[in-house]
Amino acid sequence: MKEFSFIKEFMKPLSVSDEHVVLGIGDDAAVIRLGENEELVVSTDTQVESRHFPVGADYALVVARAIGCAVSDLAAMGAQPLGFTLSLSCPNLNVELARRIAEGVAMGIERYQTPIIGGDTVQGPFTISVTVMGRVEAGQALRRTGAQDDDDLWVTGTLGGSAAALEEIDNTDIGNLSALDQAYWQPPCRLEFGQGLARGIATSCLDLSDGLAGDVRHILQSSGLGAEIDRGRIPINPLALGRVGRDASFELAFQGGDDYELLFTAPASKRQEVESLSLTSNTPVTRIGRLNLNREILLIVDDGNATICTNSGYGHF
Amino acid sequence: MKEFSFIKEFMKPLSVSDEHVVLGIGDDAAVIRLGENEELVVSTDTQVESRHFPVGADYALVVARAIGCAVSDLAAMGAQPLGFTLSLSCPNLNVELARRIAEGVAMGIERYQTPIIGGDTVQGPFTISVTVMGRVEAGQALRRTGAQDDDDLWVTGTLGGSAAALEEIDNTDIGNLSALDQAYWQPPCRLEFGQGLARGIATSCLDLSDGLAGDVRHILQSSGLGAEIDRGRIPINPLALGRVGRDASFELAFQGGDDYELLFTAPASKRQEVESLSLTSNTPVTRIGRLNLNREILLIVDDGNATICTNSGYGHF
Secondary structure, X not given: OOHHHHHHHHHHHHOOOOOOEEEOXXXXXXXXXXXXXXXXXXXXXXXXXXXXXXXXXXXXXXXXXXXXXXXXXXXXXXXXXXXEEEEEEXXXXXXXXXXXXXXXXXXXXXXXXXXXXXXXXXXXXXXXXXXXXEEXXXXXXXXXXOOOOOOEEEEEOOEOHHHHHHHOOOOOOHXXXXXXXXXXXXXXXXXXXXXXXXXXXXXXXXXXXXXXXXXXXXHHHHHOOEEEEEHHHOOEOXXXXXXXXXXXXXXXXXXXXXXXXXXXXXXXXXXXXXXXXXXXXXXXXXXXXXXXXXXXXXXXXXXXXXXXXXXXXXXXX | OOHHHHHHHHHHHHOOOOOOEEEOEOEOOEEEEEOOOEEEEEEEEEEEEXXXXXXXXXXXXXHHHHHHHHHHHHHHHOOEEEEEEEEEEEOOOOHHHHHHHHHHHHHHHHHHOOOEEEEEEEEOOOEEEEEEEEEXXXXXXXXXXXXXXXXXXXXXXXXXXXXXXXXXXXOOOHHHXXXXXXXXXXXXXOHHHHHHHOOOOOOEEEEOOOOHHHHHHHHHHHHOOEEEEEHHHOOEOHHHHHHHOHHHHHHHHHHHOOOOOEEEEEOHHHHHHHHHHHHHOOXXXXXXXXXXXXXXXXXXXXXXXXXXXXXXXXXXX
C-alpha cells in the first residue's frame, strides 16, 4: 500500500475539524490557530537508513539534511521557524557517533535558521524524525490549494541536482563535498523567500520533494486546473546537465525529486514583486509556465511541440 | 553512551536561548513563547519494536499507547493539547496493518483528547514517533524545577502496574486485555488534573516514566532539595500486589517505570485544593512524602526505619 493511499483512506478521515485545527492532514504542514492573529505551522519528516539516505553516510550530513528537508515545509508555507524536535533511533550511540550527530544538529541550526527545542534518542535501527514548528499571521499560510486560471508557475533555484548526485553518491566526506553532492546533502533554505511569497504574492506553494511532474500535479489536483510548462525554461542544475546530458538531466528534474526548491503560482500582475523578492532574498527564480482551464492536464511544450504528461510518467523525448 | 549523557554533553549546549524559546532541552517538554499571553508546549516520544514494545504486539495497541505516552508530557506540563503528529516507519504497510494503525490512532485521539494533525509514513524497521503540541497561559507551564522545602510530594493513580504487566506480556488481544495488561497498554490521561495543578497549585511536576526512585531524583536534582517518602503510603497497583506480593510490587513501583502517572510537589497549604481537584477531575491522588533540606538525599521511611535510597538502586528491604 502506498503512503498516499494510506493517508487518504485511513489517516485523513481521522483528522477531524476542531476549533484549533485550521488545516489538518494533506498539505506540506498542518496549521493550528493560536490566539487571534497567529497560527502555528507544524510538519514532520522521517528518514530511514538505506531508503532515504545511503548506508554508511556521515551522520552529521544525514542529520543536517533531515533538518533541512523538514524546514523546507515551513518555507513552503511561508512560516517563520520557531524550533524543531529531533527523534533519533540509532544502533549504538558511542562518543564518536554522538559527536557526528551534534555536528549535524549544529549545521542544521545554522543553515536552516531554526533552534532545536527538544528530542528523543533511543536505541534501534537508524531512523531520524524531525518535527518543525513555525508561525504565520492568521490566514497567511501558503497552501497547495489556491492556484487560479492564468497564474504563472514559478520555481526557485535549479532542479535535478539532488537526483543526479544521488545516482552515484560515493562521497560523504563532509569537508570535501563536490558542488553536485551539496545539491543532495544541503537542501536550500528558502525561508525568507517563502515568507515574502506569503505576503500576498503567491496563490499556492509547495516544496519540490517528488520531482516537478508529481509536485505540479499536486497543485493541479488541488485547484482542478491544468498547466503548460515550457521545457526550455526549466532551470536544470548545470552540474547535473554536465554529468548526464540534456535529456537525462531533464528526467532527473522532472521525475527525480529531493530538490526542496519552492514551486509556486502567482498572478501575472505580481511578476515584478516576485523578481524583486528574488533580488532582496538572493533567491534565483524562474517562470516556467502558466495555469489554464484544462482540468488537471499537464502539457510540456518543447520547440512548439506539446506533449501530455500522464500520471504514469513522462519519458518520451 | 546513555541517552542522559548524550543530551547533557552534546545536545543541551546546542539549545541556546532565543527570543521565542522559554524552555529548551531538559524538561518533559519544550516551551515556546507565542504572542503576549500564550506559550506552546512541545514534546516528542519515540518507540522502537522490541525495546519499547513487544515484538508481535497489535499495532493498534502500540500506536494508541505511544500517543498516550506523548500526551502524558503535556499533562505533566499542565498544557491543553492542540494536536499531535505521528511518524511511522513500518516494514510492510498492507491493508490489515493500515487498519490496525488507524484503529490505534482513533483510540489514541479518543482516549487522550488530542487531534491528529499530520504525520509521515515510511518503509523501514518498526518505529513510531509522536510529537505533541499543547498550549498554556504564559508562565503557567509546570516544570521539574520549582519544588520548595517542606512541600508535600504527591502521586496520581497507582504505581507498578505497568511494570508488572510487562513482566509477562503475552496478551495483546485488544478485545480481551486484563486489567493489569491495561496498566501497560493504556497509560492514564491526566490532562485535566495537570491543567488544574498548573493553576497555582503545584510547584513542580513530571510524569512517571522512569520509576518513582528515578523520577523523584529528577525533582531533587532540579531543586537541590531532599525528600522523605513513607513507604507505606506509596499507592501500589493492587493487581501487581496480588500477582507478585508486597516487596516485589514495591520494587516495580519504585524502579519499574512506565506508569505515566503524575508526580508533583505542592505546599501543605494547598492540600485541600489538591483533594478537591482530585474529586472534580476523578483522579485518585496520594500524598507520599515531603521535601526537606537534605541536599538531594532520598529517604524511604518504613515502620519508623529510614533507608537512604542511592543512585545505584534501592533493593534492600
